[in-house]
Every structure is written in C-alpha cells, then in structure tokens.
Amino acid sequence: MQLAKRTKLEIFVEQHALARIEAMLGESGFTGWSVFEGVEGAGSQGGWRQTGITEGAAYLLVAIGSEAAAESALSWLADYFTVYPGIVAVSEVAVMRGDRF
C-alpha cells in the first residue's frame, strides 16, 4: 500500500470565525477540510457547554494538506490567536491517495 506524508491541522475555534478560517484554508492551498461541532469541554478558562441559543460551541476544523499549505495557514492563525481564543494542533500523517491532498 502506498502512503504519502502530509500535514494535518486540527483547529478549534468559535463559531463566528468558521467562514473566515475556511476561506483562509482554501487560500492557503488546502483542497479539503471538515468541520465538527463541539458539545462541551474544558479549557484554560474553565468549562464550556453548548447550550442552545446562548452560547456558541467550539468547532473543530480538520484539514490535511501539504506542508507549505499548513505553514501558510499557521502564519494566519498565529495572528488570529493574538486576539481570539482557539487552539491549533499540527501533526504529520500518512494518507492514502496522496494526490487528493
């Protein structure tokens, strides 16, 4: 089985940033990503919970792409996180059908 090395970004942000970050991922060279809605959790400022209309949940964006695309995205996110809460985790992954990423 042939596997290709790619870079995976896992980005946790608030709902209001989703559209901007998805646009940024596209501009950075990622060809695909997925968004997952959080239910509840805890962070450095305590617990949070998605509770109907009053609170925005944390959203997880998972994007897999080239190292160059990841570096471009991380540069943008470094700016973003100076103002807004969020987390990004970077990892090297092996993927099948590497031409798709």
Place this chain on the structure above:
Amino acid sequence: MDFLQVAGEAAAANLLAPAILFFALGAFAGFAKSDLSIPDQVAKTLALYLMLCIGFKGGAEARASGLSTELLTAGGIGLTLGFLAPFAAYAALRAMCRLDRLTAAATAAHYGSVSVVTFAAGSEYLRSIGVEFGGYMAAVLALMETPGILAALIIVGARARAPGTRYNPQIFREVLFNGAAVVLIGSFVIGAITGQSGMQRLDVFVGPLFQGALCIFLLDMGLVASRRLAEASQLRFSMVVFAIGWPLLSAGVALLAADAAGLSIGDGALLAVLAASASYIAAPAAMRIALPQADAGVYLPMSLGVTFPFNLIVGIPLYHAVARVLLG
C-alpha cells in the same frame, strides 16, 4: 387602589402564569442537576419562532394603526435609552463592580441592548390581564437591540483587531445583520406588508401556538439560567446588586419618559420592560467578536442568571404596577 395592592395583585397573576411556572421548573431541574435538556436545535428553532411571531404580529398591528405619533415617540425614547444607557452602565460597573475596561463595556452592551424573550413574556403578561398596548412596540424592540452594542464599541474606542494582525473581524456586519435582528425586523416588515390578510393566514401559527412555544423556551431558559448561575464562580455580590438594581433604575427612567411623553399604560410598561431587560442572544454574539478579551464569565451570568429571572418573576408585574399608578 394603592400601589402595594396593585403590585400584589400583579405579582400573584404573574407567578401563576404557565410560562413563569415552566421557567421555575427548568430552574429547579437545573439546580437539581436533572438530566432534563432541550435539544440545541429545538431551542434555536423556538427562539427564531418567537422572534418571527413577535415581529410579524407587531408589523401587522402597526400597519393597522398606521405610522402613529405613539410609535415615533416610543421609538425615539427607546433609541435614546438604548444608546445612552451603556455609558452610564459602564461608569457604574467600573466604579461599583471594579470590572476591567473591556468587561465593563461588554457588560454595558448587554444592559443597553434588550431581551426578546423578556419582551415576549411582558407582552403575554399584559395580554393575560387585559392591558392593551401598541403592536408597534415590536418595532421599538427591534430599534433597541443594536444601539447599546454600538455604544459599547464607542466606549472602548477600538475594534478587536490587535496591532499588527491581518485578521479583520466583521463586527458591524455581526451587529447589524445578526440572525436575531434579521428575523425580527424582517418579520415586522413582512407583517406590515401583508397586514390583516397575512395575519389571517398565519393566525394559528403566530397566535395560539405562541404561548406553548414560549413555555418550552422558558423551560430551557430556566435550565440554562440555573446552570449558568451554578457555574458563575466570578459573580460577586456587587455584580448581583447591579444586575438587579440597574433594571429597576432603567425601568424607572423609561416610565418617567413614558409619562412625560404621554404614552399609554401598556406602552409605558413594555418600554420599561425593554429598558430593564438585558440581552443574552445578540449582545454575547457581538461581544465574542468585538471584545473577545472581555470576560464572558461575568456578563452572561449577570444578564442571564440574575437579570432575566428577576425581570421575569418580579420586574414585569412591578413595572406594570408602577406604570398603572404613574400613567393611569
């Protein structure tokens, strides 16, 4: 009839209303750590439904009564109060609660903006006791939603963008075109366009079903408010005093303005309800974008955990009772 008697009758009528009792049930379930929950999407749909009903009915009634001086007067008072209140609230929060600049401004935005559900509960209360009010008060509600948020942005004098960053948050789009504002104002316009024929077609949807939906929504709000309060470790005594004292002060100012302008008891009471209410939908969403460094652990428990229940249980009948004495 003296004021105490009026207030006592009003409080009794309010406390036995199904919507209030469902709110109490939700709060009890939350404090008791029951596994009762309303699915998020249901709560969001109900919120949209309530706004649609309020806007649509208000628009249809406003069309029936025409562009009246009462609408312009109540709207003018509402806009003025909504815009000026955050400046005074900011000063009070800084002096009284010792909040940092950004958290005080964000909290002031909540108290300058309004709560749609408090308005819904207030209007249902007035209907239940047979007090008439103008349908245009829904337009006043819509008018009062954003000035407080804009005032908070003026207070801090800067956007969230940090020096040297490329990220440019679209704060004003969020403030002016947030989902709640679009549905509320859009429904009002649709109601005004379609008028009585539109009301006849949606009669059951925006009429009899409204009370039931409000009960389910308030059940959820009881759960959320009690859980918020239980988790509010940063809530200090001075903040609780503000969260109760500020609505009383705002309602008093609104009632004096309503008296000076010659508004009816119903319109004056609803104006007081609006002035006393604190936002927990539009303002938190805007503050997350505009002032992300402000502490949501302060402004949400204050507006949702203290002010909202206070207005719902004590405030609404109290403001009506004062309006009855002052404007009657």
